[in-house]
Amino acid sequence: MPTKIEKDSLTGTDTTGHEWDGLKELNTPLPKWWLYTFYATIVFAVVWMVIYPSIPGWKGTSGWVAREAVVADVAAAQARNAPMMARLREATPAQIAADPEMRAFATAGGRVAFANNCAGCHGAGGQGAIGGFPSLADDEWIWGGSLEAIQHTIRHGIRANESDDQRQSMMPRFGADALLTRAQIDDVAEHVLSFTSRATDQAAATRGVALYAEQCASCHGERGEGNREFGAPRLADQVWLYGGSKRDIVAMIGNPRAGVMPSWQGRLDPAITNMLTLYVHSLGGGE
């Protein structure tokens, strides 16, 4: 490629010396303002790199840290919410429910706290799961669905041995500890099924009546109505924590399972346990 630099007659500018099929390229200088703006951006970039943490390992002269900006934002948000949080801490759930402003704040915040702390077991919308994770959205409560009962359960937990006021219940292991024979357990299970008209073996169900009255009725009630005092679930309905088939019921009688819920007091701000109380109560089952 020929590299003869010539002067262009019309513009008075040099060519670059490049030529393609007779076309020559002018070496027109950049406009001054453009060039200086370009230099200014280079200077700006260098200054920026010195001031801010721009290269791995270099912390910048300003000491600016992204993390601190987040911490400051969180602190500012907390400061903004502080008066409301103080009110929520002191109020009873009933007082919060009666005050529309507090109630709205509590349910909105409770939704977030629930997602952070509770949804892992109880599901995103409090729907629970068969196998020991009670639904919080239905109308069946083992320990009670009033605001006070919910608050108590959240604060003290269930069988976690973290609080003296925890919810505590223990169903005997009728099969594992040989309190009942396999046939007797079968009869009791048929009788339990008969509460919801699902018994398939009437004779067995009848045999189970006396056994049930003797072994189970003191906690679960004469007609399977349950007892929240002892956390004995109602048996005469369609909500089953560990499944409602005959097999599930036989298994539960023979070797009962019992879930554990931590005590949240001490783990969460009392204002937040109150917010959770309101939120859980609003899921649909609140009493």
Next chain:
Amino acid sequence: MGTIEAPHRAKADRPAATQAAADQPMYASRVKVYPKRVFGKVRSVKWAVLIVCLVLYYVLPWLRWDRGEGVPDQAVLVDISNARIFFFWIELWPQEIYFLAGGLILGAFALFAVSSLFGRLWCGFTCPQTVWTDLFMWVERWIQGDRNARMKLDQGPKDANYWTRKALTHGVWVLIAAATGGAWVMYFNDAPTVTWAILTGGASLEVYFFFALFAGFTYLLAGWAREQVCTYMCPWPRFQAAMLDENSLVVTYRDWRGEPRGKLKGEGHGDCVDCFACVHVCPTGIDIRDGQQLECIGCGLCVDACDSVMAKLGKPKGLVAFETLKNLSASAAATAAIRPGPERQKAGMAARHMPRFIRPRTIMYAGALTLVSVVMLGAFLLRSTLDVTVIRDRAPLFVRLSDGGIRNAYTVKIVNKTREEAPLALVLSAPEGFRMVVQDVEADAQGRPLLPRRADGIAQYRVLVSVPGGRRLAESTPVTFRLLDPAGRAVASTSSTFAGPRP
């Protein structure tokens, strides 16, 4: 004044602008334009338009419009933080921003229609660039004198007089620019409050930023850049050619009458006396006698300039005029064989026809304009001020109840664009046996839940619908929620579904 050349394009010996461009380099440095003062019909219209536009712009944010307690009382306000646009009696929500889009479409079609009829009316008369430049030139003329005085000032010694006049001019420009930037932020903030805040240093950073941005660009574009904005920056001159045709009115020099140009005394000359009056008044510094040019903004000041020259010479006006290119060639054809003189002028004018305003192009623009207007008007008149939306819970889809029944939860939102707060009764239209409970509300005498509205806002409620156990239920059952006013009329409704287990 012999040292001053006319602007670079204005060489009288060039027959057409196209040829003038041939031997020019790609880049031309700016030749400063010193527009001369001019009197005449077009100038008067331009002043009137300028005053109306500026008064509208500066005064509008100060107009008050009472909307009641707790609502901004500014007639025209874009309230960004509360997400509302107020325009006299109209209040728009963000989801109605399409009205703004519709307004812009309307503006675009109006612009196309006007351009195809009358050429660059927008550029020459109402474009903010033209209006503010005109205002800045008026200030310049007022302080530094007319064209000749200004040129003398620029070439003369840089003495006290020079600096005083320059400083004074720029000072007034900056004041006007500040008022312009200030008025801009007033459209987005309460005018008296924000004015006071700006003056006392108490306004927010955003306000100062936009204030400075608009003030700075007003000063820059109207004070310094001027015709360069139209020639180099604005896209409109590039594509407006698509709207113009030979029937559009444009500013033209009737060359069939003016040529050959020359001094008054000579023989065989046309009516143009080559006095450069039209060139000297031109705000973009071009010579209209070179023909149609991109730079010409169609302001018509050269029409006024030439008309007053013709009046002085006792010749008919209209050597430079708003004229269609069709008429221009008709006149040229009719006078090709006639010698310069009054006969030629008469013959040329007689060959003209009334411009054709009704053409396929204008009919189409007018049609589009009408269509968009009708659609917009219809949308506006049918615009609802009350809406209800329902969102069904997805997690869980449904809840099984202890009696074997199924329950769904919904979030009902009442979108209320009025100040009315009276509660509305919510009723559910669903198959027999569906029961509805709304959390945290009272019921009316018939036991229907009463949902309070939020004035100019959205009220949100959690609604539980349940079906008792022992009932056959489809996987999805359509349901409708309706809001009833106290008279029992349905004022809004929306449908949703009720989810059940797979049968």
